[in-house]
Amino acid sequence: xxxxxxxxxxxxxxxxxxxxxxxxxxxxxxxxxxxxxxxxxxxxxxxxxxxxxxxxxxxxxxxxxxxxxxxxxxxxxxxxxxxxxxxxxxxxxxxxxxxxxxxxxxxxxxxxxxxx
Amino acid sequence: xxxxxxxxxxxxxxxxxxxxxxxxxxxxxxxxxxxxxxxxxxxxxxxxxxxxxxxxxxxxxxxxxxxxxxxxxxxxxxxxxxxxxxxxxxxxxxxxxxxxxxxxxxxxxxxxx
Numbered sequence: 167x168x169x170x171x172x173x174x175x176x177x178x179x180x181x182x183x184x185x186x187x188x189x190x191x192x193x194x195x196x197x198x199x200x201x202x203x204x205x206x207x208x209x210x211x212x213x214x215x216x217x218x219x220x221x222x223x224x225x226x227x228x229x230x231x232x233x234x235x236x237x238x239x240x241x242x243x244x245x246x247x248x249x250x251x252x253x254x255x256x257x258x259x260x261x262x263x264x265x266x267x268x269x270x271x272x273x274x275x276x277x278x279x280x281x282x
Numbered sequence: 283x284x285x286x287x288x289x290x291x292x293x294x295x296x297x298x299x300x301x302x303x304x305x306x307x308x309x310x311x312x313x314x315x316x317x318x319x320x321x322x323x324x325x326x327x328x329x330x331x332x333x334x335x336x337x338x339x340x341x342x343x344x345x346x347x348x349x350x351x352x353x354x355x356x357x358x359x360x361x362x363x364x365x366x367x368x369x370x371x372x373x374x375x376x377x378x379x380x381x382x383x384x385x386x387x388x389x390x391x392x393x394x395x
Binding site for chain 2: 197207208211214224256258260268269270272273274276278
């Protein structure tokens with residue numbers, strides 16, 4: 167089945183630790199995104215990538231880092247510099263504008279990160 | 283900067299009612315608009331995608347309309363069912379914003395049996 171897989175589903179982080187959230191897609195999409203969702207709020211963009219080996223900061227990139235070494239994978243690292251990391255993290259992918267008419271975004275099932 | 287607003291923030295209706303969810307956006311230079319459904323603790327499921335050149339899209343009991351010039355979209359749900367209870371999010375993609383989606387805050391819908 168084609169889709170986006172995020173792991174783990176739940177993640178606990180101790181103060182001062184870096185943790186990495188995994189996102190893998192088999193949809194052959196060039197564009198991938200990371201969003202953060204806080205309770206009762208909409209989604210805010212952390213980072214996005216339109217092609218392998220390239221990525222840009224979104225609205226709330228401070229305290230986060232990403233890599234895009236493979237088309238299928240876009241891992242997100244939450245560093246110790248992120249002061250309030252407890253949130254629900256969502257990964258998405260799509261065809262970029264210009265590659266086709268239907269640039270529909272698809273999302274994974276999310277990772278809930280809690281600081282303990 | 284694009285801002286997306288969804289009204290109402292929460293809605294509770296009895297089963298069987300037809301209902302309308304609203305989404306407004308400030309920059310009309312959109313490429314497309316997408317409606318999503320989110321169940322508690324889950325990811326987003328795409329419901330409907332409307333290209334900027336389209337006026338509406340339909341899928342089953344769902345109908346989404348787009349009025350780009352006025353910066354508005356509506357999601358119409360016919361004959362609501364308890365299984366429709368979820369949060370509904372709209373998101374817009376601009377031509378000149380690197381393919382990103384900008385989301386509204388969502389409408390939390392509860393359909394009572």
